[in-house]
Amino acid sequence: MSFTELGLRAEILRAIAEEGYTEPTPIQAKAIPVVLAGRDLMAAAQTGTGKTAGFTLPILQLLSTKPAAARGKPRVLVLTPTRELAAQVEESVRTYGHFLPLKTALVFGGVGIGPQIKALKGGVDILVATPGRLLDHVGQRTVDLSGIEILVLDEADRMLDMGFIHDIKKVLALVPKQKQTLLFSATFSDEIRGLANGLLRDPQLVEVAPRNATADLVTQRVYPVDKAKKRDLLIKLIDDHHWHQVLVFMRTKHGANTLAEKLNKADISAAAIHGNKSQGARTRALADFKSMKLNVLVATDIAARGLDIDQLPHVVNFELPNVPEDYVHRIGRTGRAGKEGDATSLVCAEERGKLAEIEKLIKRPIEQVVVAGFEPGAEFSGPVEKGRRGRGGRPEKAEGSRAKPATGREKPSSPRREPRSRDEGRDHREPRRVEPAKPKLPKLDFDPSKPYESRLSAPVATEAKRPSHRPKRPVPALLGGTTKPEPEK
DSSP: OOOOGGGHHHHHHHHHTTOOOOOHHHHHHHHHHHHTOOOOOEEEOOSSSHHHHHHHHHHHHHHHHSOOOTTTSSEEEOOOHHHHHHHHHHHHHHHTTTTTOOOOOEEOOSOOOOOHHHHHTTSSSEEEHHHHHHHHHHHTTTTTTTTTTEEETTTTHHHHTTHHHHHHHHHHHSSSSSSEEEEEEEEOHHHHHHHOOOOOSSSSEEEETTTOOOTTTTTEEEEOOOOGHHHHHHHHHHHHTTOSSSEESSSHHHHHHHHHHHHHHTOOOOEETTTTTTTHHHHHHOOOOOHHHHHHHOOOOGGTTTTOOOTEEEEEEEEEOOOOOHHHOOOOOSSSSSOOEEEEEEEOOGHHHHHHHHHHHTTOOEOOOOTTTTTGGGGGGGGOOOBBOOOOOOOOOOOOOOOOOOTTTTOOOOOOOOOOOOSSSOSSOOOOOOBBOOOOOOOOOOOOOOSSSSSOOOEEEEOOOOOOOOOOOOOOOGOOOSSSOOOOO
């Protein structure tokens, strides 16, 4: 099949040809006719298979063939979870719509809002946005969503993982009920299906790859190594194999910064990219990495689905992700569009449980290679710690375990869920049963001052009555007591 068989306009076909494409990918071949027919769509495909063009091309076709219902108002809204992904989608719209008289605008946080307001005032047809900054514009009345004809939720599973569900619901209340809705996701979790049931009308389901499948052209390897030797092993692999473009994943922002600094000291050019970096710094790091001015880009999982780098040869998991599904998204950065790729994981003893969960998810064992001089300690071959893994790799309590009962006059409070960082995944497989415990304030591991962050409000702990700390009065020895007061227990 060629793009000419899909019924696209000559202007769009010309733009496609200029980019060097002649045949649609499987997801494009299945999704484009559905969108052109005006149907709602649920589409799933592994990363790197062309999902963006799968909705960009038919949307351009639809907008160009019928006049706008409300002049000056956006006709299409595309929501994405990250700045990088939003920028790439908007670039794709401009590329394929180059020969059409359609206007686009890009809206995300971390940058000045003034230029965005100016662009919106000029009138746009297609608006690409992250949820937080979009609602900022709604609050300032700089955008009117009442004219939306097509709504796209791109990487919908990631948006739910990052806590955007409340923002999405606010946006849904602002757009017309009668619209075409397109939901694109790497996986169809139960949460995604629940969202789709309340949002889509008789959607067409398109799925071109098994759920949580890894690309066949990606070579996967595990290097067992002690945690303290991971950095030195990474340097050795880069030097020995002459890796010139390596995307390295860390679980934390601090870890990403530290590793980038260590690599630079070892004469390996590196930069970190994560949610605490300014947009300018993130853009520069990504541009330098794409142009191969940088050897290594160290990223947290916020970048796992937001980076689109053609022919990226190497992905390294310096730390395995907390959520097994994120492994699939990480290594999906390489081996894209029919190209071969290499995925390397440095695994220490305490991560063996995570590795087992990943192998169970992808339904295959991953080859293990031991490098001379970096052999792991004896604990690596010991028994794997049972039980589900929690945040930071800590084992959760067993299902039947109980929390320490409240003492004194304290009243047990309901368990509260800590807000999750944008860099962390979320385990959707089953809820964790937590017994009542003493209330405590949650740790805020995201920066609420940044508009692009999730707009989830942190829960406020209620004060329980504090037990009295007045020392116990001594009981006279004649009455069977002691001469000294007993210490409080």
